[in-house]
Amino acid sequence: MIELENVSKSFGDVVAISNLSLHVRAGSITGFLGPNGAGKSTTLKAIMGEIYPDIGTVSVLGENPINNNRLKQRTGYVSEHDDLYPWMKGKQFVSSLAKLLLPREEAERAAKEALKKVGLAVKGKKIRAYSKGMKQRLKVAAAIVHNPDLLIFDEPFGGLDPLGRREMKKLVLELNQDGVTVLISSHILYELDQMSKRMILIHRGQTLAEGAPSEILELIDQFPHQILIHAPIDHLKSLSKLMIDESIITSLKFNPDKSATDLIAITNNPKEFYPKMTLLIAKNNLSIEHLESTTDNIEAIFEYLT
Amino acid sequence: MTVTQDKPNYGYSPPLLSRGIFLIQIFLNKYMYDKKTYILILISFLPLLTIGNIFRPGIDDYVNLVGPASIFSFIVMPLISLILGVSAISDEKENKTISQLLARPVRREEIVVAKWITIMFIGLIIVAINTLILYLGFYILLPESIDLFGNLSVLIGTWLYLGLWYVVYATIFLFLGVFIDKNAIGLGLAIAYFEVFFGQFLFGGFTGASPFSIANHINYIASEYFLSDYLSFSIANFEVFSSVLVCIGLVIGFLFLAAFTMRRKDFP
Numbered sequence: 001m002i003e004l005e006n007v008s009k010s011f012g013d014v015v016a017i018s019n020l021s022l023h024v025r026a027g028s029i030t031g032f033l034g035p036n037g038a039g040k041s042t043t044l045k046a047i048m049g050e051i052y053p054d055i056g057t058v059s060v061l062g063e064n065p066i067n068n069n070r071l072k073q074r075t076g077y078v079s080e081h082d083d084l085y086p087w088m089k090g091k092q093f094v095s096s097l098a099k100l101l102l103p104r105e106e107a108e109r110a111a112k113e114a115l116k117k118v119g120l121a122v123k124g125k126k127i128r129a130y131s132k133g134m135k136q137r138l139k140v141a142a143a144i145v146h147n148p149d150l151l152i153f154d155e156p157f158g159g160l161d162p163l164g165r166r167e168m169k170k171l172v173l174e175l176n177q178d179g180v181t182v183l184i185s186s187h188i189l190y191e192l193d194q195m196s197k198r199m200i201l202i203h204r205g206q207t208l209a210e211g212a213p214s215e216i217l218e219l220i221d222q223f224p225h226q227i228l229i230h231a232p233i234d235h236l237k238s239l240s241k242l243m244i245d246e247s248i249i250t251s252l253k254f255n256p257d258k259s260a261t262d263l264i265a266i267t268n269n270p271k272e273f274y275p276k277m278t279l280l281i282a283k284n285n286l287s288i289e290h291l292e293s294t295t296d297n298i299e300a301i302f303e304y305l306t
Numbered sequence: 307m308t309v310t311q312d313k314p315n316y317g318y319s320p321p322l323l324s325r326g327i328f329l330i331q332i333f334l335n336k337y338m339y340d341k342k343t344y345i346l347i348l349i350s351f352l353p354l355l356t357i358g359n360i361f362r363p364g365i366d367d368y369v370n371l372v373g374p375a376s377i378f379s380f381i382v383m384p385l386i387s388l389i390l391g392v393s394a395i396s397d398e399k400e401n402k403t404i405s406q407l408l409a410r411p412v413r414r415e416e417i418v419v420a421k422w423i424t425i426m427f428i429g430l431i432i433v434a435i436n437t438l439i440l441y442l443g444f445y446i447l448l449p450e451s452i453d454l455f456g457n458l459s460v461l462i463g464t465w466l467y468l469g470l471w472y473v474v475y476a477t478i479f480l481f482l483g484v485f486i487d488k489n490a491i492g493l494g495l496a497i498a499y500f501e502v503f504f505g506q507f508l509f510g511g512f513t514g515a516s517p518f519s520i521a522n523h524i525n526y527i528a529s530e531y532f533l534s535d536y537l538s539f540s541i542a543n544f545e546v547f548s549s550v551l552v553c554i555g556l557v558i559g560f561l562f563l564a565a566f567t568m569r570r571k572d573f574p
Contacts, residue, residue, distance in 0.1 A: 011574060050408050051572040067569065069319055069411035081402035085332070087339035096335075099328040100320065100410040142406070183447060198329040 001026040001150060001181050002047055007056030008205075009042055009226075015040040017205035019056070024183050024198075029176050031192030031213070032185040034202035040185040041080060043202065044154050047183070048077050059149065074145030075102060080155040082135055086128035090120060093127060093144045101146040114141040118171060133164040140171065144180075152174060153184040157191050169195050193217060224250065225270040229263045230290035236263050238287075242280045248273050319411045329412065329420035330427075337428045341394070346386050350436030354443040355376045363451035365460055368444045372437065372464045376526040382436070382512040383471050384498040390429050391479025392490045394421045395568070399487065406572055415565040422480055422561055437465045460536065467528040470553065474520055478558045481564040485573065493514045515541050520556065523549035 002024035006072075009016045017039040033171045034040050046058050049065030049072075071298035085093055094225045095178045104200065115121065118137040122130070130138065135158060143151060148207045154174070173195060176182050188193050191215055192199060199216045201208040209219055228271045243265060251266045267273040270293070281288055296301065320328070337343050353371050357363070372378040385542055395418065398404040426438045445452045479494050486493060516522055522541055529537035530546040541549065 016574070046574060048405075048409060050405065051574055052570075067413055069413065072409060072411040073319060075409070077405070079402065079405045081405065083402040083405045085336065085403060087336065096328070096332050096411060097406060098430055100325055103320070104324075141411070170342075 001061060003057075003059040003182065004043070004046070005057045005059075006051045007043075007046060009046065009051060009053050013203055017046070017202075020202070020205060020207055021056075022200050022207055022210065024181065027176075027179065028179050028197045029172065029182040029184065031193055031196030031199040032202065033182060033187070033189060033192055033199055033216075034185075034208075035187050037157075038187075038202045040187075040202055041154055041203035042079075042205075044152055044183070044185060047076070047152060072296055073146065074149045076146070076148035076151045076272050078136075078139045078151070078153045078156055079141045080158060084127050084135060084138065086126065089125065089129060090122055090130070090134075090141075091115060093138065093147055097142050098145040107145075110145045111141070114145040116139070117144065119167065132159040133161065133168065135267060136160060136164070137171075140168075142173065150181045150183070153182065155185055155187070157186060157188070165191065174281065187219070224266050224268050225273070225293055227265045227267065227270075227273070227281065228290075228292050229265060229288060230261055231263070231286070231288045233261055233303070235286045236261060238284060239263075239277075239280065239286055242284065246276060246280065248276045320545065325412055325416060325422075326420050330424050331408075331423040332390060333421060334427070337424070338499050339370060342389055343428065343432065344431050346389060347435050347439075349382050349385060350439045351376060351443070352382065356545060357444065357447060363444070364446040365452055366536060367448075368441065368452060368457075369464065370535060371444075372440060372468060373394050373528075373533070373537055374521070374539060378440075378468070379471065379521065383468060384475065384495070386429060386432060386436075387472050387475035388479050388494045389497055390425045390432075391476035392483040392494050394480050394483055395427050395564075396487075397489050399573065408573060414568045414571075417440065418480075418484065418565045418568045419561070422477065422564070425457040425476055425480065429476055430469050433468045433472050434465050437461060437468060440464075443461065460533070463528070463532040463536075466532040467524070471521075471524050471531075472555050474524060474556050477560045477564075478520075483559045483566065484564045484567045515539070516543055520553075523552045527553065540553070 002022070004020060004022045007020045020039070020043060022032075022043070032040055032043070042051065046053055047060055047061075047065060049058075049068060052066065061074060065071055074091055085096075088096065091111055094114055095107050098107035098111050098114075101107070115138075118141045119138045120134060120141060122134065127135065127138065136159070139178050140153075142158070156168055156172075160168060169191075172182055172184060184192065184196070193216070194213075196210065196213055199213050200210045201216060209216055209224075229236065229239070240252055240263060244252065248269070249265045249267050252263065253264050267274075280286070353376075356377060357367070357371070370376060395404075398407065398417075398421075403568070404417075408414070438461070441452065441457075441464075445454050475498065478497075482494050482497070483490050522539075524551045525537070525539045526541050526546055529539035558570075
């Protein structure tokens with residue numbers, strides 16, 4: 001459905017994407033993951049025909065996307081920006097843009113339906129008064145008003161609260177069930193891994209990995225994970241000894257910023273680490289007050305993978 | 307891939323004219339809510355501050371206030387044409403709303419032409435209001451200077467003169483707004499003043515009748531067609547019809563350049 005072959009794009013001295021190739025299959029939800037500044041938005045804009053690649057080819061539904069009206073009747077785009085007309089009301093915004101895609105009378109009806117679908121029923125309120133979540137839903141309504149075959153989302157979860165994120169995920173899944181192919185970008189792994197059937201990792205403008213989320217997660221799991229454990233000092237000492245004996249950690253240190261009740265364990269195999277540690281705690285009757293993975297820095301993971 | 311039956315894929319595209327009208331509707335709506343529109347109307351009160359010193363006022367003084375080398379042609383008109391022209395496309399780029407338009411089945415050239423029609427419509431209305439404010443200002447503040455209904459042809463003449471000014475310059479500035487991503491207003495201002503001051507005086511050997519000045523061609527046309535009883539202006543070895551062709555050529559040329567630049571442009 002989307003094919004990018006060896007695409008490069010620079011803006012002055014800045015290389016946004018370099019020799020990038022990617023493939024999106026029809027009917028899928030494809031997650032496009034990369035840290036900020038990796039080239040995700042530039043890639044999506046090349047797919048939407050908003051920028052010309054310096055070299056390489058972009059093909060969407062078998063066609064060149066630039067200035068291609070026929071193609072735009074089949075695609076929808078939700079950008080990362082607040083690209084809305086703030087002086088308009090929600091329905092007016094969706095129907096005004098829908099008139100560029102649908103017969104006039106059909107546009108009004110389709111706008112109502114699209115707003116209903118995204119759960120936005122605000123009457124008489126100007127867009128400038130909308131919350132971030134409402135704006136995001138409005139952008140989705142404008143993108144789906146003509147029932148496109150392909151939907152492209154650029155960081156749709158940005159600025160949304162947990163409830164808003166859950167609703168947005170649900171909406172994306174519903175759209176996909178209706179037969180819409182979805183390409184969705186994010187810089188946060190956990191936003192994409194459960195909903196995507198395929199994931200593409202991009203870093204410094206190049207494709208790093210492409211595959212099923214389980215394969216990608218396995219690759220990421222090889223990154224040394226840092227786990228913070230908070231427990232009473234005696235229990236922490238016992239647990240440290242047991243973890244070293246069982247060889248489930250590569251190094252261990254007390255958190256220098258905190259009291260001696262905080263321990264940082266580093267493991268190369270988190271899949272093995274968590275079940276074994278649970279077993280050790282249960283067998284030895286230890287108590288743990290708090291445990292969390294502090295490896296949430298995706299940029300560090302990408303640096304490690306390259 | 308399947309598409310469910312109750313959610314048809316429309317695959318319809320409105321005809322070119324309908325698309326154009328819908329685009330213009332969206333753009334016009336923007337100007338109705340834009341503070342700039344109202345500020346540009348308010349600017350026309352500025353020249354009224356200068357009329358207190360006029361001795362034995364007459365209709366000529368009104369023409370002098372809006373005519374060549376006046377506060378209106380040197381300050382107000384460059385501002386109106388610059389602000390509306392440059393911001394036509396650069397506002398869409400800055401606010402990222404250009405993405406919404408580019409994601410619809412609308413050709414980039416259509417966006418430029420629809421914007422041009424919109425700013426012409428808005429600009430000419432603003433100029434009409436501005437000239438009317440000045441005309442009424444003269445009538446109210448200096449009652450003996452103007453015959454309210456007897457001098458209507460002068461009001462229409464000044465509107466046509468400033469309207470022509472606006473059409474030519476705003477089209478040039480529209481191109482500038484498409485071509486330049488940052489500081490287009492600053493550069494436009496420099497061009498406007500360079501053209502108005504240096505084009506007229508420096509290249510014309512300070513005679514004020516250089517063929518290298520756009521303003522001179524507009525003044526020439528106005529003195530022949532719109533305000534022939536009040537203005538006397540000519541460009542040496544130049545027919546007025548040639549000046550008309552210069553203005554038409556500039557408008558068509560820069561509109562074409564703006565559309566061409568838009569077509570080739572990246573919107574990162």
